[in-house]
Every structure is written in C-alpha cells, then in structure tokens.
Amino acid sequence: MLLSGGVDSSVALHLLRERRPKELRAFYLKIWLQEELEDLGDCPWQEDLHYARQVCEMAGVPLEVVPLQREYEQHVVSYTVAELRAGRTPSADLLCNERIKFGAFFDAIDTNFKRVASGHYAQTSTKEGLCQLSRSPDPVKDQTYFLSRLSQQQLARCWFPLGHLTKAQVRNEAEERGLPNRNRPDSQGICFLGKIPFDQFIRHHLGELPGVIREGNSGKVLGEHRGYWFHTIGQRKGLGLSGGPWFVVGKDVEKNEILVTHKRELEVESRSTFAVEELHWIAAPPKQQDLEVKLRHGPNLLPCQLTTDGGEGEVELSRPDSGIAPGQFAVFYHQETCLGSGVISR
Numbered sequence: 001m002l003l004s005g006g007v008d009s010s011v012a013l014h015l016l017r018e019r020r021p022k023e024l025r026a027f028y029l030k031i032w033l034q035e036e037l038e039d040l041g042d043c044p045w046q047e048d049l050h051y052a053r054q055v056c057e058m059a060g061v062p063l064e065v066v067p068l069q070r071e072y073e074q075h076v077v078s079y080t081v082a083e084l085r086a087g088r089t090p091s092a093d094l095l096c097n098e099r100i101k102f103g104a105f106f107d108a109i110d111t112n113f114k115r116v117a118s119g120h121y122a123q124t125s126t127k128e129g130l131c132q133l134s135r136s137p138d139p140v141k142d143q144t145y146f147l148s149r150l151s152q153q154q155l156a157r158c159w160f161p162l163g164h165l166t167k168a169q170v171r172n173e174a175e176e177r178g179l180p181n182r183n184r185p186d187s188q189g190i191c192f193l194g195k196i197p198f199d200q201f202i203r204h205h206l207g208e209l210p211g212v213i214r215e216g217n218s219g220k221v222l223g224e225h226r227g228y229w230f231h232t233i234g235q236r237k238g239l240g241l242s243g244g245p246w247f248v249v250g251k252d253v254e255k256n257e258i259l260v261t262h263k264r265e266l267e268v269e270s271r272s273t274f275a276v277e278e279l280h281w282i283a284a285p286p287k288q289q290d291l292e293v294k295l296r297h298g299p300n301l302l303p304c305q306l307t308t309d310g311g312e313g314e315v316e317l318s319r320p321d322s323g324i325a326p327g328q329f330a331v332f333y334h335q336e337t338c339l340g341s342g343v344i345s346r
Helices: 007-019 034-040 045-059 069-085 092-108 152-157 167-177 198-206 263-269
Strands: 026-030 063-067 123-127 130-134 211-215 221-225 246-252 257-262 271-281 290-294 302-309 312-321 329-334 337-344
Touching: 007 045, 007 167, 026 045, 026 092, 045 063, 069 092, 069 198, 092 152, 130 152, 246 263, 257 263
Parallel strands: 026 063, 211 257
Antiparallel strands: 123 130, 130 337, 211 221, 246 257, 271 312, 271 337, 290 302, 290 329, 302 312, 329 337
16 A cells, blocks of 8 residues: 555555455655755655554554655656756656656565555556556546556556545545544645645756746737746746736747736637647557547546547647646546546647
C-alpha cells in the first residue's frame, strides 16, 4: 500500500486491512527534495510521515520509507523545469504516477509483492485479457486523468480500493474508523512541493527574466512580468493589470513576452482544434473517432473527433476552449473508460 499520510490512502489501507490482514505492507515514498526545502522553507513531509505512522500503528501494518529523491529529480523535476523553460505547461503529476509511484517504486520493492494499492479515485477491470482503466463515480475527484500514461504491465499490478467510492463516502469511512487524519484537508499542487508555492520552486530553478505583457490584438504593452515561465495559458490572476479581467492566451519565448486578451475578446482567442503527440493507449488505439477528452483534471469532458497517424493526432472539439496549452496532456475517454492520452504539441 502506497501511503501518503492523507485521508484517501489511509482509508484505502484500512479497507485492505479488513480483507487481507496478513498480506499487507505500507510504504511511504520519500521524494521531497532537500535542496528545495533548504531554500524555499517548510514542507509538510514530516507531518505526512507522522500521520502515516499513526495510521499504520492503528491498523497493525508495518511501514517502510523508500527514498526515491534521485529518481524523482531525474524523471519529474528535470522534466518540469525543461518544459517551463520551453514555454510549455508541464503536467508533473502524470509523470510522477508513470515513472515514480508505479515505475521506480515497482523496481525498488520485492518482486514477491504482486499488487500495489493506492488511494487514487479510479477503477480497473479486465476485458479480453487486457486491463482497463475506468472513471470513479465521483466526477470531481476522479483521477484517471493522472493515471492515463500507465501501461498494461503497470495497471495489472495496480489496486485502487477507493475506486467505487465518492470523496464524501471516504470521509465518512475515516470518521467511522476514527482515523487520526480524518479531518485533514486534501493536498493541493504538484506532488513534490506540498505547501511550497510553485512560483518559489520556479524562481529557485529558473530565476527571473523581466519582460513585457502585450495585448494580443493591438500589440499594446500593458505591463511587465517577471518571466514567461511563471504564467500559463488561460491564467487570469496574478497579472497585475488594471481594466480587466485579462487572460493569458500566448507566449513568445524568443521575445520573452506574455500575450493577453480581455474577457470580451476571449471567445475569439479560444480554439477548437489542436495537435497531440506522444500518443499512449492503455489497451489499444480506439476504433472510433467520436470520443471525449479532458484537457485538465476535473469533471469536465468535451466531445471530440480524434484523427490519428501513428503517435500523433489532430483533435477537433465540439466547442472552443480558451485554456489549451502546449505541454498539457489531453486524456481521451469512451463512455466511462479512459483510453489513454497525448501531449498537446500545438
């Protein structure tokens, strides 16, 4: 059992404990980065580990800490920094699941462990000998978006005990069992940062590079920014501009400029088509073109038409979206099944 110290994985641990009392071990992944902690301030890892130990003691399950900082630095942090420098929008949590939680961790544990459980809100099943990944009944908490890069081999070892539950039901389970972290709020932000603000992490790695904020339509300079890597497509807050609301609609990396548009022109800047690359299918490429797509984690899915050519594809949405950004992942669905994902390239 992958245990984070949060309420979700803690409830999952207790559900498994009741079913397989002698076959369960808990592991806490140590991925926080010492250098970042020294420069940026406190990280809640000590609090996380404290709760993880309490939950395990209550359940009578042994807990082991697995250090994976080097792997995390190589596979997730370096990717995040490189994407930001290229002006793209990284999705670190997808890489964390693919390369760390269900990647490097699989390599680190004894091969005698046949299944690895976690507190993700997702469901797995087997059809015609292939593993399928399906959405949680809780559309807000559903985390198939973050699991869309997993392979057949990884999913075959995954177990999601919370897959059939909603967040409210999980909270009730925690309350009924009197778990010490039952009232702990959900974690927010990138998995290795905890409470450290993302802007501080970016500044630590990339510094500041002042440039202008320009209105996309008129070309008029409206203000200044501290570096294009601090901003994402679709962003509204934190621009420091008057007469808004203003939205980020583009970046000019070579000129170090941020392009914005006013809300009244936002619909014009919205897009209904985009290209994807590095397509990854969990089972097999979809046979139909009519699918649904998630452009970010959350309950919203958009009907779309997908045309593929090898590892690349073109997506046409049923309606425009103003937050499409290169580097983001587009995750594809057919009904309740998560089929896979691709990286938005343009």
